[in-house]
Structure formats: C-alpha cells, structure tokens
Amino acid sequence: MSNPSKTPVLDALTKVLQGSVLQRGSEEYETENGSYFSAFENEVKPSYIVKPSNVDQVQSLIQSLRPYLLSGDCQVAIRGSGHTPFAGSANIQDGVTIDMRGLRGIHLSQDESVVEIGVGETWTAVYGELEKHGLTVAGARTGRIGVAGFVLGGGLSMFSARTGFSCDSVIEFEVVLASGELVRANAEENSDLWISLKGGLNNFGIVTSFKMNTFKSADIWGGVTIYMSDNMAETFSQLIHNACDFVHGDPDQNVHAMFSIGTFFGHQAVTCVMYDTQGKENPPSLQRFTGMENQVKEASTMRTSTHRGFVDELSKYSDDGKRQYWTSITIRPDVHLMEAFHKKWQEMLPKIQDAQGLTFTLGFHPLSKSLLENSEKAGGNAMAIPASDGPLFVVLINPRWDLSEDDKRMFATVEDFVAGLKQLANEKGLLHRYIFTNYAHQTDDTIAGYGEESLLKLKETSEKYDPEGVFQKGVPGGFKLPVKEA
Numbered sequence: 001m002s003n004p005s006k007t008p009v010l011d012a013l014t015k016v017l018q019g020s021v022l023q024r025g026s027e028e029y030e031t032e033n034g035s036y037f038s039a040f041e042n043e044v045k046p047s048y049i050v051k052p053s054n055v056d057q058v059q060s061l062i063q064s065l066r067p068y069l070l071s072g073d074c075q076v077a078i079r080g081s082g083h084t085p086f087a088g089s090a091n092i093q094d095g096v097t098i099d100m101r102g103l104r105g106i107h108l109s110q111d112e113s114v115v116e117i118g119v120g121e122t123w124t125a126v127y128g129e130l131e132k133h134g135l136t137v138a139g140a141r142t143g144r145i146g147v148a149g150f151v152l153g154g155g156l157s158m159f160s161a162r163t164g165f166s167c168d169s170v171i172e173f174e175v176v177l178a179s180g181e182l183v184r185a186n187a188e189e190n191s192d193l194w195i196s197l198k199g200g201l202n203n204f205g206i207v208t209s210f211k212m213n214t215f216k217s218a219d220i221w222g223g224v225t226i227y228m229s230d231n232m233a234e235t236f237s238q239l240i241h242n243a244c245d246f247v248h249g250d251p252d253q254n255v256h257a258m259f260s261i262g263t264f265f266g267h268q269a270v271t272c273v274m275y276d277t278q279g280k281e282n283p284p285s286l287q288r289f290t291g292m293e294n295q296v297k298e299a300s301t302m303r304t305s306t307h308r309g310f311v312d313e314l315s316k317y318s319d320d321g322k323r324q325y326w327t328s329i330t331i332r333p334d335v336h337l338m339e340a341f342h343k344k345w346q347e348m349l350p351k352i353q354d355a356q357g358l359t360f361t362l363g364f365h366p367l368s369k370s371l372l373e374n375s376e377k378a379g380g381n382a383m384a385i386p387a388s389d390g391p392l393f394v395v396l397i398n399p400r401w402d403l404s405e406d407d408k409r410m411f412a413t414v415e416d417f418v419a420g421l422k423q424l425a426n427e428k429g430l431l432h433r434y435i436f437t438n439y440a441h442q443t444d445d446t447i448a449g450y451g452e453e454s455l456l457k458l459k460e461t462s463e464k465y466d467p468e469g470v471f472q473k474g475v476p477g478g479f480k481l482p483v484k485e486a
Helices: 006-017 027-033 055-071 123-131 148-152 191-200 232-248 284-290 307-315 335-351 369-377 404-427 452-465
Strands: 021-023 048-050 076-079 096-099 106-108 114-118 170-176 182-186 206-213 220-227 255-264 267-276 303-305 327-331 359-367 392-401
Touching: 006 021, 006 048, 006 055, 021 027, 027 048, 055 096, 055 170, 055 206, 106 123, 114 123, 123 307, 148 191, 148 206, 170 191, 182 191, 191 452, 220 307, 232 255, 232 267, 232 284, 232 335, 232 359, 255 284, 255 335, 267 284, 303 307, 327 404, 335 359, 335 404, 359 369, 392 404
Parallel strands: 048 096, 076 096
Antiparallel strands: 021 048, 106 114, 114 206, 170 182, 170 206, 220 267, 220 303, 255 267, 255 359, 327 392, 359 392
C-alpha cells in the first residue's frame, strides 16, 4: 500500500475542503474510522479521512488527487455506509478514505413516480420519507445499511420477484468520472455505463446519487419464524424440502422468503423470514412454512406492518464492530445437495464452537425465475444471469466472533468449509458461476462470475470512461476489473 506524501496530498485535500481533513490522533478521526460494520474495516488506518458534503467537492477531490492516483503516490477508498465487512473494501491503509455519507437527499419527482437518492442515505431513511407519500422502492431488506454499495452490488429486495434485483429499479446514476467530469447514465444517455453500474461496483467512477422507480406501498404481512427441535437435521430437511418446492413452483410474485440454519452461542435454530408484500395474511405459497412443526411460538414476529417496520426489524439482528466473515456461492436448488451442505456445516462447527461470541449462519436466498425474467425486462445489468438459469439459491456463509486471536483459525476453517461446498455442488453439476456481490468475500472472483461476455462489456466500459484505469489502480477496494497492462 502506498503511503501518500504528506505535504502535497494533504495540501490538495485541504485546498478542496478548506482545512477539514481528519488526521490520525484526532478524536473525530478515531470516531469516524471506528464506525464501520466490521472490526476488520475499523482496524484499517488511512492517513486521511475526507467528508465531502456536495458533488462539487467530490469532483474537486478527484481532480486534485488524480495525479497522485496515476503516479501511485496515493490510493483512495470510497466509503458509503461502510457495510461491506472485509478489510479494505471501503477503507485504505495509509491512503485517503473519501466518506460519502454527507451526500444526502431524498427527492421525489413531481409526479412521484421516481425518487432521487443521495448516496449518503440509509434505506431506513429512504423508506421513512417515501412512506409519507404512500410509496416505497425495491431497496434492501435491512434498513440500517447504506444505499450505494448495496445497489452497485446488485441488491436483493423483498419485492425482487416482481422487480428483479434492486439495481434493476435504478433508472439513472449521477457519476463523477476519473477526469472529474459529472455525467448522468440512463437508458438513453451513457447507457453502457448505466448497465455496467448495475452490479459493476466502483470500477467506473464515484456515484453521487441515483434515481429509482417508486411504487405504491401497502401493508405487508410477514416476519421471522424460528423452529427448534431435538433433531435439527430433520427440521432443516423439512424446511429445505419446502424451500425447493417454493422456488420450483415460481410462486406468487408478491411473496418473498429466505431460509437459514444458525448456531447462536451454543444453540441451533432453523429460521424462515417471509413476506407477502400485498399484505395477504398467510397466503397459500407461504403455508408450507407457517404450517411447519417445532415453531418457537413466543419468538415468532409474524404480523402486518409496513416496509420500514420490517426492514428495521432485520436491522436488529446485526451489530457494528463485530469480526465478520461473509462469503457466498450460488447453486441450483436440490434437496440432497442442501442436506449435504448442512451435514458438512455440522461437521465443521466443533472446530470453532469455542470461539468467544460465535454465531454462524448458513442461509439460502432464492433467485426465482420471475426475478430473473423481470431483471432482463428492466434493461440489463452487469450480472447478466439468463432467466433460463433460474431458479437458483444464493448461499450465504456468515460466521461472527469476538476476539482477534480466533481470526486465523476462523478464516482457515471457513475457507476449507466453502471449498468443500463448492466441490460438492460442482460434482453434482449444481454450482452456478454467479457470486452474489453483496455477500461476497474479498477472495471471491465475483466479476468473473458475471460471465465472459459481461466481463468483456465491463472492460470496454471502463476503458471508455476511465481510459487510464484510475479506478482500478488508485481505488483498490472492493471487487475490481483486471488492471489494463501498460
């Protein structure tokens, strides 16, 4: 990692922000740098943190830093809410972290069909503002996370069966390019950039705001149901049989569900989170889950509420500052394969069960055929998954623990576990190329998982809008396109 020369880089930053540059040792620096979702990002120490409050400042920062980014004398990280958990995704050791949380604003169009969202917002704020107008958007299922990284990674919503990935609801991005130029990308103007940003992450510029289609909000019925028994393998098997039936049936596009088994401080539980986004209580397609045995009735949160009410509920299931490992693979639905995953998970747990504060979730998130069909209809995205590939399950592997002394064995154990899952799926011909970026680990080759044709288009877009590769060479965090050889 390059160490920015203090005088020229600091001078450049100070000139743009009138002296408001956070440096190591200051109370505000320590507060801001310790506010990431994961401990691993908190432990990265940039030389400087800058907090632009408007688009002009973002443009000036890029223009001022550009010579140092091209020379290799400085590298930067772009931070939204800072929810991606691996170190260096949105923070940078000895570099400059540009904290975008000051770029806020939620503005409805005159006819209320479109909302423009500043990248410093969270989904709770977006839903809360839109609810005042009887509207919502297909954003995140957890309210506390930021809008920008979620959308640029693709994003899944409780409305996804009807709307596609969350990024498919974006009709326009406002982007600062490597030159400092501000452009808009939509279906008519810079359409290649528009498609590439939908899943293409921070490879092309700095997004400062985006516009999404709105739709009428309604009461939603759903919540969290937990199942526990003396035979968790049997309970999980029942859930997975039902989950595979659910996705193969390509159910009502107004319903959404996700499934998991987890261990929480020594206790295991199977969980189903499910919603009917039109507010129909216990609809037929969800009765296979609501009718399952071994429900922990006192833990059930099934009810009628609002979009914001449900995403705020899921926000309570995570905390900032934990040691987090998120990684993901994608498979074709198959009961026997998923039962084999569960068996391997149970065999792995004793190796790490004594880690202080351990929780470990193995989750399954459906990509239905209707989701992929509606994604295609929305104009295309970087992931480029044909509807004919569906249905699929995104598999989330997510352990959390307390102590740094457990890091080495946690990483080694999880890496071995994931390799075993990939091998099982590959042997059965059920492993899909796609890796869901929002759940991916830094070692995952997510961009390659978009397929060769999409990768070629993304490279062409990068070369067109950032011909010198500033956002590959100078902004190393996240999942990057291959650096163009000199």
